[in-house]
Structure formats: structure tokens, C-alpha cells
Amino acid sequence: MPQRTFSIVKPDAIRAGHAGAVLAELDKAGFRIVAIKKQSISKAQAEGFYYVHRERPFFAALTDFMSSGPLVLMVLEKENAIADLRKLMGATNPANAEEGTIRKKFATSIQENAIHGSDAEETAAFEIGYWFAGYELI
Ligand code: CMP
Secondary structure: OOEEEEEEEOHHHHHOOOHHHHHHHHHHOOOEEEEEEEEOOOHHHHHHHOHHHOOOOOHHHHHHHHOOOOEEEEEEEEOOHHHHHHHHHOOOOHHHOOOOOHHHHHOOOOOOOOEEEOOOHHHHHHHHHHHOOHHHOO
16 A cells, blocks of 8 residues: 655755755655645744644754745655655765765755655654645645
């Protein structure tokens, strides 16, 4: 059974002109794009999305960064999508990311780390529903 996950190409990767290259990595790894849109988000939208991190010291900087420019929001599908995307992304901190991962190739810091991917099934369901209506999932 294919599984769905949610992903974001973050503003740093878009600004650096890497959006197409990130999408190519996802395509090469066998992810099907269920839904995709490029947009800028407000600080309040970023705060709602990252609500679980609201007590973290990096919350203000993270939500400033995520609302600092356009991003690409995506719902992706494949067998084992959640774990496979996390593996393809690499460690949160690009300094610890394995060779060949998206963050190793495109991320510049622990915050400006090029891509987001859901970390569990419940998170994926929340994140997909936060950004997409059911009729957009095709
Ligand atoms: P993401 O996978 O989108 O989930 C939460 C984000 O918070 C993470 O990627 C990073 O961009 C950011 N983040 C996590 N840990 C730190 C940290 N220690 N300092 C700054 N930003 C962080």
C-alpha cells in the first residue's frame, strides 16, 4: 500500500535556485507528486505549522525563516514514503548529513536545511490537512 507524506522545499533552496534539482531527486527516488503548490506563507501560518516546536529556542527564528520567501508545498506518495523521504533528506543538520542526501547537497545550516519531511504518520496527516484540501489530492 502506498503511503503519503508531506514535504516542503524551503525558502533557502528556492532562493538558491535549487527547487528543480530537489524535485528531480524526489522523482528519481520514485516519489509520485499527489499535490504541489508554490506560495509564500505568513508568520502566523508558519507558527501554526510548527506548533509542536513552540517552546523551542529556535521557534521565532524558524518561523521568520519559513515566512521569508516562497516555498514549494507537496504531498508525495510511494511505498514507505515517510521513512524513505527522511532517509533521502539526510540529517537535520547538514554537517551530519550523509553523502548523496538532499541536505548534504543543498542545505546550508541546521535551520536553512532545504527540505522538510513529515516524521510520522500522524504528523503527515496533520501537515497534509494543514496545507491542502482533500479535493487537491489527485
Ligand atoms: P524541519 O524538518 O522542518 O523541522 C523543524 C525545523 O526546525 C527543522 O527542520 C530545522 O529547520 C529547524 N531546527 C531544528 N533544530 C534546530 C536548531 N537546533 N536550531 C535551529 N533550527 C532548528
